[in-house]
Amino acid sequence: MGTVNVSKLGYVGFETPDVERLVEYYTTVLDFVLVEGDDRGAFLTTGSDHHCVVVTRGDAKARQVVGYELWEDLDSAEQRLKNAGYVTERRSDIGPGTPDVLVLEEPMTGVALHLATSQDPSGVQGFTPLRPTKLGHVAAYTPELATMQSFYQDLLGFRWSDTVGDFFVFMRCNADHHAANFMASQKYSGMHHVAYEMRSPDHLISMLDHLAKHDYRLHWGPGRHGPGHNLFTYHRDPDGNVVELFTQIDVVVDEAKGHWEPRPWHEEFPMYPRTWEVDLATVNQWGPIDPPSLDH
Numbered sequence: 535m536g537t538v539n540v541s542k543l544g545y546v547g548f549e550t551p552d553v554e555r556l557v558e559y560y561t562t563v564l565d566f567v568l569v570e571g572d573d574r575g576a577f578l579t580t581g582s583d584h585h586c587v588v589v590t591r592g593d594a595k596a597r598q599v600v601g602y603e604l605w606e607d608l609d610s611a612e613q614r615l616k617n618a619g620y621v622t623e624r625r626s627d628i629g630p631g632t633p634d635v636l637v638l639e640e641p642m643t644g645v646a647l648h649l650a651t652s653q654d655p656s657g658v659q660g661f662t663p664l665r666p667t668k669l670g671h672v673a674a675y676t677p678e679l680a681t682m683q684s685f686y687q688d689l690l691g692f693r694w695s696d697t698v699g700d701f702f703v704f705m706r707c708n709a710d711h712h713a714a715n716f717m718a719s720q721k722y723s724g725m726h727h728v729a730y731e732m733r734s735p736d737h738l739i740s741m742l743d744h745l746a747k748h749d750y751r752l753h754w755g756p757g758r759h760g761p762g763h764n765l766f767t768y769h770r771d772p773d774g775n776v777v778e779l780f781t782q783i784d785v786v787v788d789e790a791k792g793h794w795e796p797r798p799w800h801e802e803f804p805m806y807p808r809t810w811e812v813d814l815a816t817v818n819q820w821g822p823i824d825p826p827s828l829d830h
């Protein structure tokens with residue numbers, strides 16, 4: 535366990551030259567709820583959390599900020615981060631729904647990480663058939679994998695879930711296979727993709743039909759990844775950011791045992807975190823491989 539204990543991915547921030555267009559995409563196409571819009575940005579949610587997506591005006595930039603929840607109060611987290619030599623800033627003005635936030639800079643990328651004990655509830659009630667269940671993970675490029683991995687594992691309490699080759703690592707902060715994944719790259723930087731969870735394959739298919747009606751086409755999938763075994767689809771938002779809609783991701787129910795809950799599509803039983811070969815079965819068990827997805 536790390537210095538502090540991240541328990542959940544909270545939100546991801548996007549800067550865009552066209553706030554209205556991106557908010558329209560999130561509300562009309564992905565069926566998110568716009569909880570609040572003010573001069574600090576537009577705050578959108580899939581459910582009880584105040585927000586899981588923040589949209590602000592600027593140059594097109596994805597993963598401009600990532601918010602995580604901690605299992606603990608901020609005073610002790612602040613102290614332990616300080617003892618570990620990290621500079622944090624305590625903020626009460628980050629945005630609605632997050633009145634008490636520790637801001638910490640991610641190494642190498644400079645991305646602002648927001649740590650909070652919890653968000654205020656969004657007030658959103660009821661059920662709609664299309665809306666994703668939650669923000670599942672945010673994948674990003676990093677110039678150097680080992681430094682990023684040790685930052686997340688040793689400082690923030692993430693656990694190692696899987697690695698592809700020597701360049702793509704998946705880490706979890708709760709039962710879900712990954713909340714953060716990083717691809718080593720000297721060529722690319724910034725966000726790799728953002729992923730929203732659907733309840734089931736049927737739910738995912740309904741959303742794909744809805745996307746098609748709004749002229750959003752998949753550029754990859756559906757398929758099934760090896761690491762995480764999630765059923766995946768990828769399309770692009772109006773700014774060109776890659777958005778994954780997925781379902782059936784691996785979960786670890788018992789951290790002491792440390793293996794994934796058995797699923798019929800697993801390669802072995804029990805299935806533990808491991809390092810995967812770079813091959814078709816790893817990238818997409820169903821085929822075909824998508825060449826750009828292997829860029830690093």
Ligand SMILES: [Fe+2]
Pocket residue numbers: 671673727729778
């Ligand atoms: Fe993903």
